[in-house]
Amino acid sequence: MLRFFLLLLLLGAPAALPAPRHRRGAALPTGTYLTRYLRQQVDHFGFDEDLTFQQRYLIADQYWRRDNGPILFYTGNEGDITWFCNNTGFMWDVAEELNAMLVFAEHRYYGESLPFGNESFSDSKHLNYLTSEQALADFAVLIEYLKTTTAGARYSPVIAIGGSYGGMLAAWFRMKYPHVVVGALAASAPIWQFGDLVPCGTYFSIVTNDFRKSGTGCAESIRNSWNAINNLSLTDAGLQWLSNTFLLCSPLKSPQDAVLMKNWLSETWVNLAMVNYPYKADFLQPLPAWPIQEACKFLKDPSLPDKLLLQNVFQAVNLYYNYSGAVSCLDMSETATKNLGQMGWYYQACTEMVMPMCTDGVNDMFEPQKWDFDVLSEECYRLWRVRPRPSWILSMYGGKNISSHSNIIFSNGGLDPWSAGGVTQNISDSLVAIVIPDGAHHLDLRSRNPLDPKSVQQARALEICYMKQWIKEARHSH
Amino acid sequence: MLRFFLLLLLLGAPAALPAPRHRRGAALPTGTYLTRYLRQQVDHFGFDEDLTFQQRYLIADQYWRRDNGPILFYTGNEGDITWFCNNTGFMWDVAEELNAMLVFAEHRYYGESLPFGNESFSDSKHLNYLTSEQALADFAVLIEYLKTTTAGARYSPVIAIGGSYGGMLAAWFRMKYPHVVVGALAASAPIWQFGDLVPCGTYFSIVTNDFRKSGTGCAESIRNSWNAINNLSLTDAGLQWLSNTFLLCSPLKSPQDAVLMKNWLSETWVNLAMVNYPYKADFLQPLPAWPIQEACKFLKDPSLPDKLLLQNVFQAVNLYYNYSGAVSCLDMSETATKNLGQMGWYYQACTEMVMPMCTDGVNDMFEPQKWDFDVLSEECYRLWRVRPRPSWILSMYGGKNISSHSNIIFSNGGLDPWSAGGVTQNISDSLVAIVIPDGAHHLDLRSRNPLDPKSVQQARALEICYMKQWIKEARHSH
Numbered sequence: 001m002l003r004f005f006l007l008l009l010l011l012g013a014p015a016a017l018p019a020p021r022h023r024r025g026a027a028l029p030t031g032t033y034l035t036r037y038l039r040q041q042v043d044h045f046g047f048d049e050d051l052t053f054q055q056r057y058l059i060a061d062q063y064w065r066r067d068n069g070p071i072l073f074y075t076g077n078e079g080d081i082t083w084f085c086n087n088t089g090f091m092w093d094v095a096e097e098l099n100a101m102l103v104f105a106e107h108r109y110y111g112e113s114l115p116f117g118n119e120s121f122s123d124s125k126h127l128n129y130l131t132s133e134q135a136l137a138d139f140a141v142l143i144e145y146l147k148t149t150t151a152g153a154r155y156s157p158v159i160a161i162g163g164s165y166g167g168m169l170a171a172w173f174r175m176k177y178p179h180v181v182v183g184a185l186a187a188s189a190p191i192w193q194f195g196d197l198v199p200c201g202t203y204f205s206i207v208t209n210d211f212r213k214s215g216t217g218c219a220e221s222i223r224n225s226w227n228a229i230n231n232l233s234l235t236d237a238g239l240q241w242l243s244n245t246f247l248l249c250s251p252l253k254s255p256q257d258a259v260l261m262k263n264w265l266s267e268t269w270v271n272l273a274m275v276n277y278p279y280k281a282d283f284l285q286p287l288p289a290w291p292i293q294e295a296c297k298f299l300k301d302p303s304l305p306d307k308l309l310l311q312n313v314f315q316a317v318n319l320y321y322n323y324s325g326a327v328s329c330l331d332m333s334e335t336a337t338k339n340l341g342q343m344g345w346y347y348q349a350c351t352e353m354v355m356p357m358c359t360d361g362v363n364d365m366f367e368p369q370k371w372d373f374d375v376l377s378e379e380c381y382r383l384w385r386v387r388p389r390p391s392w393i394l395s396m397y398g399g400k401n402i403s404s405h406s407n408i409i410f411s412n413g414g415l416d417p418w419s420a421g422g423v424t425q426n427i428s429d430s431l432v433a434i435v436i437p438d439g440a441h442h443l444d445l446r447s448r449n450p451l452d453p454k455s456v457q458q459a460r461a462l463e464i465c466y467m468k469q470w471i472k473e474a475r476h477s478h
Numbered sequence: 479m480l481r482f483f484l485l486l487l488l489l490g491a492p493a494a495l496p497a498p499r500h501r502r503g504a505a506l507p508t509g510t511y512l513t514r515y516l517r518q519q520v521d522h523f524g525f526d527e528d529l530t531f532q533q534r535y536l537i538a539d540q541y542w543r544r545d546n547g548p549i550l551f552y553t554g555n556e557g558d559i560t561w562f563c564n565n566t567g568f569m570w571d572v573a574e575e576l577n578a579m580l581v582f583a584e585h586r587y588y589g590e591s592l593p594f595g596n597e598s599f600s601d602s603k604h605l606n607y608l609t610s611e612q613a614l615a616d617f618a619v620l621i622e623y624l625k626t627t628t629a630g631a632r633y634s635p636v637i638a639i640g641g642s643y644g645g646m647l648a649a650w651f652r653m654k655y656p657h658v659v660v661g662a663l664a665a666s667a668p669i670w671q672f673g674d675l676v677p678c679g680t681y682f683s684i685v686t687n688d689f690r691k692s693g694t695g696c697a698e699s700i701r702n703s704w705n706a707i708n709n710l711s712l713t714d715a716g717l718q719w720l721s722n723t724f725l726l727c728s729p730l731k732s733p734q735d736a737v738l739m740k741n742w743l744s745e746t747w748v749n750l751a752m753v754n755y756p757y758k759a760d761f762l763q764p765l766p767a768w769p770i771q772e773a774c775k776f777l778k779d780p781s782l783p784d785k786l787l788l789q790n791v792f793q794a795v796n797l798y799y800n801y802s803g804a805v806s807c808l809d810m811s812e813t814a815t816k817n818l819g820q821m822g823w824y825y826q827a828c829t830e831m832v833m834p835m836c837t838d839g840v841n842d843m844f845e846p847q848k849w850d851f852d853v854l855s856e857e858c859y860r861l862w863r864v865r866p867r868p869s870w871i872l873s874m875y876g877g878k879n880i881s882s883h884s885n886i887i888f889s890n891g892g893l894d895p896w897s898a899g900g901v902t903q904n905i906s907d908s909l910v911a912i913v914i915p916d917g918a919h920h921l922d923l924r925s926r927n928p929l930d931p932k933s934v935q936q937a938r939a940l941e942i943c944y945m946k947q948w949i950k951e952a953r954h955s956h
Contacts, residue, residue, distance in 0.1 A: 045523040047829040047864040048606035128526035140873045176654060178883070179876030351525040386525040395618050398657030403955065405656070406882060477881065 031092055033060040033085060033102070038145055040108070042115045042129050044137035053115040055138055058085050058104040059146075060092075065099035066152040070471050073158050073181065074104040075139055075173055077166030078348070081106035081113075083339035084166065089447020091161060094464055098471070101156070105142055107135050107169075110341040121343045124385045130347055133396070135169060140177045157474035159467055160184040163442035164418065165345075165353075167410075172397050175405045183407030183470035185463055186423075187442035191410075193355040193421025195394050200358035200371045202420035207273040208364040210415050214276075215296025222269060222299065223365040225313045226262060228306035233258030241307070246314050249329035264332040265313070266366055268320050271335060273417050274441040279451035286323050289451065295319050350380035354390040355421070406430040407470050409463055413439025432466070434459045509570055511538040511563060511580070516623055518586070520593045520607050522615035531593040533616055536563050536582040537624075538570075543577035544630035548949045551636050551659065552582040553617055553651055555644030556826070559584035559591075561817035562644065567925020569639060572942055576949070579634070583620055585613050585647075588819040599821045602863045608825055611874070613647060618655045635952035637945055638662040641920035642896065643823075643831075645888075650875050653883045661885030661948035663941055664901075665920035669888075671833040671899025673872050678836035678849045680898035685751040686842040688893050692754075693774025700747060700777065701843040703791045704740060706784035711736030719785070724792050727807035742810040743791070744844055746798050749813060751895050752919040757929035764801050767929065773797050828858035832868040833899070884908040885948050887941055891917025910944070912937045 037054040058081060064071075072091050076084055085104040095102055106113040109130040114120040121127060139160075147153050160181040162170035167189025174184035192198050211219040232238030233255045242261065243251035252258055272292050275281065279289045288294050298315035321330050349355070354376070359366035377387055407430050410423035414437035424433050436443060438453040444460050515532040536559060542549075550569050554562060563582040573580055584591040587608040592598040599605060617638075625631050638659045640648035645667025652662035670676050689697040710716030711733045720739065721729035730736055750770050753759065757767045766772050776793035799808050827833070832854070837844040855865055885908050888901035892915040902911050914921060916931040922938050 041867075043524075044870070045609060045611050046521075046606040047609075047867070048602040050865060124526040128524040131523060131525075133523050137873070144869075144873055177876070179879035180873075387528060389519075389525070391622075392522070395615070395622055395658075398655070401657035404884060 031060050031062055031095070033058045033104070035082075038142050040138050040141060044134055044141075051115070053108070053113065055108065055142065056081060056106040056112045057142060058082065058102075060095070060102040063095040063099060064101035068152060068155040068157075069099040069101065070467075071101045071103055071143075071146070071153065071156045071158040072098070073139070073143060073160050074102070075135075075160050075162040075166050075169040076105045076107040076110070077162060077164060077169060078107060078110055078345040079340040080111035082111070088161070088163070088445050090445045090460065093448050094467075097464065098467065101153070103142075103146065105139055107166075108138055109344045109347075121347070127347050127384065127386075130344060131352055132169060132172065132348075132393075136173050136176055139169075139173055140180045143180050155478050157182045157471050159470060161187075161445070162189070163187040163445045164189065167442065171408050171410065174408050175397065175402065178405070178407075182474045183409075183467065185409045185411065185467070187411045187445045188413060188416055188418050188422065189410060190355070190418045190421025191397065191423065192400060193418070195356070195390060195399065197394075197399055198421050200356040201360055201363055203357055203417045204270075204359045204364040204366050206415075206417040206420055207270050208366075210273045210276055210292050210417075211269065211296060211299075211365060214290070214292040216300060217302045218292075218296035218299045219365040220302035221304075221309060221312065223361065224302045225265070225309055226367045228309050229258055229262055229265075231306050232310070242310070245307075245311060246317065247327075247329045249331045260332060262367065264335065265317065267335045268317055269365075270417060272320055273415065276415050276440040277443060277446070278438065278453055279449050287320065288323065291319065347384055347386075350376070350384055350388050351386055352389070352393050354388045354393070356390075403427050403431065407466075408432075409434060409466055411436065411442070411444050411459055411463065413437075413441060413443050415439060416441045434462055509538050509540055509573070511536040511582070513560075516620050518616050518619060522612055522619070529593070531586070531591065533586065533620065534559055534584040534590045535620060536560065536580075538573070538580040541573040541577060542579035546630060546633040546635075547577040547579065548945075549579045549581055549621075549624070549631065549634045549636045550576070551617070551621060551638050552580070553613075553638050553640040553644050553647040554583045554585040554588070555640060555642060555647060556585060556588055556823040557818040558589035560589070566639070566641070566923050568923045568938065571926050572945075575942070576945065579631070581620075581624065583617055585644075586616055587822040587825075599825070605825050605862065605864075608822060609830055610647060610650065610826075610871075614651050614654055617647075617651055618658045621658050633956050635660045635949045637948060639665075639923070640667070641665040641923045642667065645920065649886050649888065652886050653875065653880065656883070656885075660952045661887075661945065663887045663889065663945070665889045665923045666891060666894055666896050666900065667888060668833070668896045668899030669875065669901065670878060671896070673834070673868060673877065675872075675877055676899050678834040679838055679841055681835055681895045682748075682837045682842040682844055684893075684895040684898055685748050686844075688751045688754055688770050688895075689747065689774060689777075689843065692768070692770040694778060695780045696770075696774035696777040697843040698780035699782075699787060699790065700743075701839070702780045703743070703787060704845045706788050707736055707740055709784050710788070720788070723785075723789060724795065725805075725807045727809045738810060740845065742813065743795065745813045746795055747843075748895060750798055751893065754893050754918040755921060755924070756916065756931055757927050765798065766801065769797065825862055825864075828854075828862055828866055829864055830867070830871050832866045832871070834868075881905050881909065885944075886910075887912060887944055889914065889920070889922050889937055889941065891919060891921050893917060894919045912940055 035056065035058055037056055039052045040055045042051040042053055043049040072095065074084060074088060074091060081104050091102050094100070108115055109120055115129055116126045119126050143158055147156060158181045160170040160173045167186035168191050170184040171186035171189055171191055174181050208219050211222060229242065232242050233252070239252040239258065242258065252261060272295060275287065276290060276292045281287055295316035298312045304312065321327060356371040358371040359369050361368040373390065380386055380388055409432055411434040412419035412422040412424050414435060416439065418441060424435050426432050436455045436459045438455050443456050444463065513534065513536055515534055517530045518533045520529040520531055521527040550573065552562060552566060552569060559582050569580050572578070586593055587598055593607055594604045597604050621636055625634060636659045638648040638651045645664035646669050648662040649664035649667055649669055652659050686697050689700060707720065710720050711730070717730040717736065720736065730739060750773060753765065754768060754770045759765055773794035776790045782790065795808070799805060834849040836849040837847050839846040851868065858864055858866055887910055889912040890897035890900040890902050892913060894917065896919060902913050904910050914933045914937045916933050921934050922941065
């Protein structure tokens with residue numbers, strides 16, 4: 001866990017490294033699916049290492065028209081695929097309408113799809129095959145396998161669907177393997193959160209706006225809380241008070257621990273922004289509808305003295321970690337679901353997925369912190385013996401120069417901080433952006449809900465319309 | 479050299495493995511160029527190995543309009559890049575008209591661009607980074623480097639040009655990195671000579687047709703020659719006679735050597751088909767115009783007794799190896815220019831580039847030989863400790879399903895056996911096929927020549943027209 005915090009620390013803001021995350025709500029009951037495995041090359045791009053591993057995938061064909069009906073293919077991201085399967089209600093909701101087969105493919109190095117079993121994360125040698133390119137190759141091989149071995153699937157048009165990093169993979173999959181998928185729905189996919197494609201501060205200013213709009217004094221209270229913590233962390237009594245007030249499972253012992261605490265709080269606010277959904281939902285912990293509004297009810301007065309201010313901050317934080325009221329202490333090391341593979345994502349953030357993030361304390365409510373690549377690089381070398389290559393992803397996937405591709409929907413929620421790195425304007429007739437003003441992180445991929453705002457209903461309708469169009473075009477061209 | 483022959487042997491036909499080859503004629507005087515080097519990652523697709531190597535490239539900017547004029551980028555293939563540079567006259571011929579910079583990028587593991595110096599071919603570990611994907615990544619990184627470091631090149635539209643395997647790379651480069659190159663001219667690129675995309679026998683039937691059309695009795699004489707050799711190789715005296723008659727530097731010692739001789743002859747016929755150019759040209763050896771017609775002048779009577787038939791065959795072979803008359807003996811181990819990197823290509827043919835080839839002796843003039851993947855696989859394992867993965871290239875580059883790409887010209891010569899695996903019909907408005915009925919292997923990439931048939935003149939004009947269109951479109955979209 002030390003590693004975890006150190007990594008967070010150096011990136012200045014907790015959410016900088018853990019990247020696009022899925023925190024979807026209570027899974028509505030989805031249909032049944034089969035769990036299967038396909039033997040994949042550990043290294044698609046070299047022939048010296050001829051090892052293989054079992055990639056897990058889930059398959060549901062109860063709605064599928066066996067006469068080359070379409071396949072909706074979830075491009076699994078940094079977590080257990082069953083969790084994505086159970087939390088991507090949209091695919092289940094449209095399966096019948098499209099007579100589609102659903103396939104959820106697990107990303108290598110996550111869930112059960114570990115190329116070297118327990119040794120997978122042991123060193124840089126074993127981690128060497130954890131890249132987006134290898135993952136896309138797995139997907140391509142899996143789809144070719146399914147199409148050649150499943151009766152009636154030979155000419156099935158396949159549509160890639162993913163959210164967050166999975167959305168990036170869906171978009172990149174269509175870009176790199178257009179012969180395999182006829183189109184892609186890339187939900188909340190920050191494919192431009194790289195290099196200098198977007199300002200590094202937008203992400204946190206969106207978080208801040210979410211809080212600003214959700215209650216008077218709310219963002220300002222959080223902005224003021226950092227100094228309050230700094231003041232208290234100067235003395236042992238202050239650290240003790242912080243530990244008690246925030247019900248911390250492990251008490252703070254030094255000002256350094258207070259830095260960890262601030263990172264933990266920052267990540268909490270970021271997570272709340274990502275999952276600021278319009279209805280009660282069940283994450284790691286259950287949350288009420290519009291949780292930021294609820295949290296902001298505790299944060300109306302930014303001018304309170306330090307201890308009173310922080311007691312209010314605790315109430316807000318407690319809402320996120322202890323809405324059920326069943327938690328006896330708050331564990332700073334657990335901010336997200338265990339279904340996400342942190343080790344794997346941290347390695348990816350230390351290699352390909354270098355997403356510059358920064359805060360300035362003016363346009364956002366966080367302590368100012370510049371983006372510092374060198375510090376990241378040193379830490380990555382210390383942790384994994386690898387150096388990040390920040391320009392590689394741009395060379396590989398084209399940065400903003402993607403207009404020659406086709407059939408990709410980029411959907412983004414206006415409330416989602418990850419929209420900062422997303423495609424929010426149409427690039428061409430067939431590279432379209434859908435913005436959901438009231439949406440947080442890939443709300444559109446969640447199951448239908450009576451409390452869905454009109455904007456997400458329309459977004460889904462449009463997504464389905466495009467998918468039908470792709471399917472139709474594929475039939476014609478076949 | 480033993481390896482070489484064994485590899486040829488098991489593939490049944492000499493040209494099966496050495497793949498698309500460049501045998502261009504006398505280099506017309508080209509302009510001057512600078513030789514440069516760029517430090518590249520040995521492994522673009524993994525982060526454990528952080529080694530780098532120097533990739534060589536050649537650059538000529540004397541015709542370049544420094545205000546974002548276009549860049550013609552030769553995607554180097556299996557050989558020394560200076561040889562390609564000096565033998566791709568087409569690029570030099572059009573540089574001024576297009577105000578283009580010329581760049582010739584050397585393919586890793588060929589020429590001077592050896593990732594591990596002399597150790598590069600020592601074992602499968604060192605050879606592990608010899609793949610088309612790594613080569614394309616080198617090209618992408620090189621172009622980004624040039625555009626960011628060359629004043630006035632930032633918005634230069636780049637066009638990929640290549641012939642043979644280099645043509646495959648040019649096409650694949652546009653498919654995989656459309657953000658880097660606005661279009662590609664893929665000359666004589668057999669991108670479909672994989673899997674079961676085309677019949678395995680077409681290649682050799684085209685060779686045969688070239689001979690059939692070039693003189694009465696010609697193909698039939700060659701078809702009959704195999705049995706004549708078989709008959710003679712049964713006795714030591716016969717082997718001796720063959721060695722003497724064919725001026726072999728190393729006499730045949732066994733019937734097994736006669737098999738090598740037949741492979742050598744087959745490769746000779748194949749090479750003649752590739753370089754059956756309409757004018758005198760200078761290859762490894764100089765050749766007259768329409769060399770097959772010249773060779774066929776010796777092969778008019780297929781019904782001659784064995785020795786007389788083979789004496790004629792020798793005359794034809796001697797034309798290829800000894801047109802200058804300066805050679806004292808024929809070396810069966812040298813059929814092609816030394817500028818090609820045989821070791822590297824054999825490794826590639828043993829990993830990604832599995833091109834099924836076969837003969838039946840009916841539709842072609844060769845001894846029948848089935849395509850046998852298992853034998854190839856065993857031999858590759860024996861030689862390099864690697865196993866070919868014949869379906870990977872299809873998964874990676876899409877096989878025949880490439881219609882969603884754009885701006886690729888596939889040019890093929892009607893006389894070129896490699897057109898068997900080429901794209902010879904338009905796929906879409908911007909994936910166009912140009913067929914040059916009188917052309918051998920990428921005649922269009924050669925320098926203008928007064929004896930050029932009208933068909934190649936028109937092909938080049940059309941290619942230039944498309945390139946201008948791409949350049950114009952790129953300017954508009956920028």
